[in-house]
Amino acid sequence: MKRNRIAAFAAAATATALVLAGCSSGGTDTDATDGGGDDLTPVTLQLQWLTQAQFGGYYLAKANGYWEDLGLDVEIIPGAVDIVPQDVLASGDVDFAVAWVPKALASIEAGANITNIAQIFERSGTLQVSWADSGITSPADLSDKQVGSWGFGNEWELFAGLTEANASGYTIVQQNFDMNALLNHEIDAAQAMTYNEYAQLLEATNPETGELYQPEDFSVIDWNEVGTSMLQDAIWANAERLASDEEYADTAVKLIQGAILGWIDQRDDPQAAADAVTAAGSTLGTSHQLWMANEINKLIWPSTDGIGHINEIAWDATVEMALDTKNQDGAQVITTDPPDTAYTNEYVDKALDNLESDGVDILGTEYEPIDVTLQEGGN
Secondary structure: OOHHHHHHHHHHHHHHHHHHOOOOOOOOOOOOOOOOOOOOEEEEEEOOOOOOHHHHHHHHHHHOOHHHHOOEEEEEEOOOOOOOHHHHHHOOOOOEEEEOHHHHHHHHHOOOOEEEEEEOOOOOOEEEEEEHHHOOOOHHHHOOOEEEEOOOOOOHHHHHHHHHOOOOOOEEEEOOOOOHHHHOOOOOEEEEEOOOHHHHHHOOEOOOOOOEOOHHHEEEEEHHHHOOOOOOOEEEEEHHHHHHOHHHHHHHHHHHHHHHHHHHHHHHOHHHHHHHHHHOOOOOOHHHHHHHHHHHHHHHOOOOOOOEOOOHHHHHHHHHHHHHOEOOOOOEOOOOOOOHHHEOOHHHHHHHHHHHHOOOOOOOOOOOOOOOOOOHHHO
16 A cells, blocks of 8 residues: 555544544445444545546545545445436535536535535546548537537536537537447537547447547547636535534545545556556446546646646636536526635645645646557457
8 A cells, every 4th residue: 555645644643533533424324444443534425427537546545545544434435327416415415525517516506505625627528529521620610510418517518619619500419428329420529528438439440440440530629629628526525514513624634635645646557546446346448447547647637736726717717608608408507606615725725735745746747648558348
């Protein structure tokens, strides 16, 4: 285990462990002795999707004992199609949750009293992908086309891009969480994440050549380059408990701190992240999982102000697009500005200060992605 990174904090964690013991920080029934001892504070963390390297940093934080050394016994709860993590958090069923910012903003407007306490992904991983010979190279080219979208709050960058480009005459097609509709030429452009669905294309066999498809076979619209990207994976906490429960606020710092160490491990060894999520039950293929870990790293590193610190400019841009963009039904993400409690850097900055004082690299300025060769089917 790589626990040496937080050796300086182990004593402090031990000193406070007895105070925190037994302070169950959520509605989930968790045994404090599972994976630790009676002196560990049980914590539940709800993911927004299934176990995969998108969440590799959290699995490494648990596997490498970082949370345990900080006095936490963290239960990672995978998501599913019918799970809305920020709403599960708001209902009190879990202590913390991972969710995209636009989706969480919609829940906040609907009454969820939650706070973004760490913006783990600095960049968006969403693409709109079409065939290279389609002539689609920009959002304006989506006019009069069959455009795939998953919906469920994943569509806002697409609609922001369409709005900015004054695209018209397009038809939004409900897309499954795969790339079959594009591969079968049922739609002109498909939604894809750099770390998942785009890899599915490159893992598929071109029937004309018998070889795997290559990047040059496709045209990609990257919302980061277009300028309509929105903030994605962040750690969210219960706003009321942050304000009223000192132990919960202290737990928030420790949760972030351990998670950051896990994400640093994924940065430095993406294969370790792929192995950790596989050990945790992911059934995705070996090369696909490594690809995902590598692509997730690109969304985090290098970090501008320290991993997890919420950039006010990026936050404001996401909020502005959420207010100004309408989908095909005329709906907006939100209709009013979110409250001041929608985000805070108080807890992540404490975690970053602790780590930086111990010499931990929280910026990753020297980060370089690795080369990953995908295999058929991601195996």
